[in-house]
Amino acid sequence: MSSHSFTPREQFGVTFVDLARRWRRALDHSLAQTGLTDATWAPLVRLHEAGDGVQQKELALRVGLRESSLVRLLDILESNHLIERRTDDADRRAKLIFVTEAGRTAVKRIRKVLARVEGDILSDLSDQDVAAMLHAFARIGERIQPILDDAEHTA
Structure with a gap:
């Protein structure tokens, strides 16, 4: 058994990582009814916040993913008709991402669940x-x- 007591700075990283994992699990559990996981609902919410016509590269930066990882998530969102990708007229190699009406409806449901769960967690x-x-x-x-x-x- 260790007798070392850790300073708040020494405890911060481990505590923060543990809290972030548990926070995500609580949100994922509550959001299971929407059919989306953190991996898919977070990019959808970030895209909705950014507004329509965001390039994949920009969205990858916003959600902290490599573009190649984001593409797989966008494939899932697109197959569920929550987003659509269109060629950028200014740069034919780039794709712009748009939230569909179904995607906007999903974001409203997600936001409602997030507000309830986060309200409970942060209540005190x-x-x-x-x-x-x-x-x-x-x-x-x-x-x-x-x-x-x-x-x-x-x-």
Whole structure:
């Protein structure tokens, strides 16, 4: 048995990863009724937030996936008639992604479930607590991005 006590900074990464996994499992469980997993509902919601006509490359950046991984997820969303891909008139090699009416309906259902589940999870935190966490996450995200960019260039 270890007698070492860890500082908050030493505990942060492991705790954050564990929390993120459990958060995703809770959301996936609650979203099972929509027929979508985190892998598919997250890109659909991000695309809806971005607006129609987003290039696959841009969406991949927004959801933190490699473009090749995103293509498989888009295939699933397209086969379920939630999105459609169209050739970009400005660049015939590129595809633009659009949310269909069925996709917009799915996003509304997803958002409703997310609001309920996240409301339950965050119920004992104040709006200021949540805002402070979001601010801290944004700062952490800014520090992570250069590491990811470097990994992309060396991969």
